[in-house]
Amino acid sequence: MSNPTDTDTGPTPTGQLTAATATALLGGEQQRNPISRAQIETVLYRSVAGISLIFALQSVPAMIDQFGERRPIGALIVGFALGLSIFSVVIASLARRGVRTTTTIVATIYVAALVAWPFLMLDRDAVLDGKPWIWYLCTVATSCAAIAFPLRWAAIYTVVIPVMYGIIRLLPAGGQAELVLALLDVVYATLLGAVVLIIIYMLRQATDAVDVAQSNALHKYALAVRQHATEVERVEVDSIVHDTVLATLLSAAGAHTVKGAELAATMAHNAIARLDEAGAEPTDDAGRVPFSRLAGRIRQAASALACTFTVVENTIEPLTMPEQASEALYSATVQAMVNSMQHAGPVDDSFGRTVSMGASLTGGATIDVSDQGVGFDLAAVPSGRLGLRLSIQGRVESAGGTASVRTSPGHGTTVAIHWPAPEQPSDLDAQPDLDAQPGRSA
Structure with missing residues (x-):
């Protein structure tokens, strides 16, 4: 048999909810746990982590092919930093801890890699054969920014990073592509990053609305339960007061000795106290x-x-x-x-x-x-x-x-x-x- 003052919303020993149960519901609502938001965040984290891992693996063959054209130490540092940061995102998404921190690191390292890319070539005038392998991680960086940054900064990142890559693509270190081809790469990366950002933003907004609606529904339900419980308890108090007063009157009617009179007086005192309590405003x-x-x-x-x-x-x-x-x-x-x-x-x-x-x-x-x-x-x-x-x-x-x-x-x-x-x-x-x-x- 459960204690009716606990936060359990099930039946009490008398089959009715008490005002304490409703109060517990009201108190718990103030510190609600956004279940919907937590679930969708987990899905987003793991989706971005999976996509990042796939694109990172896709870039490995191109990175190996282009390794001889770049400074060995610098190429190893950039590749190792990006690979380790992407792997940390995967681990954090599985553990559901530190995802925003690790995605921020990926987005930051990618910016540093774009800036350092022209300076890592052995011969700055030599034209790179094919697309830079860093291209495959552009969507990874924008997706991580959508997870880690507020909407405004994530939108700016989604536009600026493809533009930075487009500039590199026009240089010899980026394959010295034609302007139209570079613009197509920029537009493609921007659109793909924007789609990811919009999906993440809309899902977060929708789940926030669900959480607010759930919270309001619980609040209204708790108020209704409390009103019902107050009426039930008022009836119970009335029956107890009636029982106390009736016992007092019977005791007083049968009091033929001094001890009986003292007992009747004590019971009358208790009955008056119960009447005062019943007439007082209900407390929490x-x-x-x-x-x-x-x-x-x-x-x-x-x-x-x-x-x-x-x-x-x-x-x-x-x-x-x-x-x-x-x-x-x-x-x-x-x-x-x-x-x-x-x-x-x-x-x-x-x-x-x-x-x-x-x-x-x-x-x-x-x-x-x-x-x-x-x-x-x-x-x-x-x-x-x-x-x-x-x-x-x-x-x-x-x-x-x-x-x-x-x-x-x-x-x-x-x-x-x-x-x-x-x-x-x-x-x-x-x-x-x-x-x-x-x-x-x-």
């Missing part, structure tokens, strides 16, 4: 409060009762819980103590009634209200009695916890409250109501 129940604060409130409530309760606390400092759960556990614990006073019978004040609070092995909270009273037979309780289910079990389960009772005639009673609920269902589900029964002690 997604906030967490320390368990130690709840323990202090329970200790104060126990000291205000007419009977003596021994309060035991074990390892509660690190534990926190949602405010909604804290309020539910407090109300259920006080109700269990009141029931013990009403039905346990004569009990020794020295450790006769105890309230034990501590952290469970699973990191949750446990509260046990025990007495050494007369106890009762669970099987003998009519199934139509619903007091305990509403006043204790209903409160705890509405906050994602569970409550169970252990009792037998002559051996006292223990009400065990656990938050959050364990995996197995509460055994109280199969038990009849135990409230207002003769001999009931919890």
Whole structure:
């Protein structure tokens, strides 16, 4: 059974969403994860990396053929730098880390290679045979710029780089091609780079729009869920207040002793406090409060009762819980103590009634209200009695916890409250109501 204050949007133990769930949705929306954008970026990175690798391999035969016409050291440095940077883009795209950095390096090294190309020839007046092998990497450079740079700078790069190559193509170091042939190469490289840039830009814009629409839809859904949950919780609070006030009136009507009058006064005080809470403006129940604060409130409530309760606390400092759960556990614990006073019978004040609070092995909270009273037979309780289910079990389960009772005639009673609920269902589900029964002690 899950805690209804978690960010899970599934059903709560009562089959309804709580306001805490809606608040968690609203809070999570502010730090949304753009799934669509992340996916399309991965596709773009790997596509550019694959194209770069293919064009790089295509340039290897031409680079080997033209190696003898260029200065060996310079040719090796340019070829090694471009090859290593393109290989780093492939690795980064697979790891999805550092892609923009590696593509920036490729675009920068290619510019440096174009500038240095005429100066790497052994004979600057000798005409290069065929196209420079660096031509095959022009599209690689513009594609990497489209990934790495903002739109404006990527567009400038897509135009300037082909023009730089066209100038080299007219020189002897570039094969001294005719002007028309050089212009055709420039136009071809520019158009191909522009197409890649436009595709990348349009895909990014489209996925951004999808992410915004998804975020707005989640926001509207969370608001609707919160409004629904607020109405559900208001009904639950009304039923709990009704139960508390009714028990107070019945206790006051049957108060014929001083102790009974003190008990009725205490219950009336608690009922008034519940009415004040119900009339107050609802608060954000997604906030967490320390368990130690709840323990202090329970200790104060126990000291205000007419009977003596021994309060035991074990390892509660690190534990926190949602405010909604804290309020539910407090109300259920006080109700269990009141029931013990009403039905346990004569009990020794020295450790006769105890309230034990501590952290469970699973990191949750446990509260046990025990007495050494007369106890009762669970099987003998009519199934139509619903007091305990509403006043204790209903409160705890509405906050994602569970409550169970252990009792037998002559051996006292223990009400065990656990938050959050364990995996197995509460055994109280199969038990009849135990409230207002003769001999009931919890």
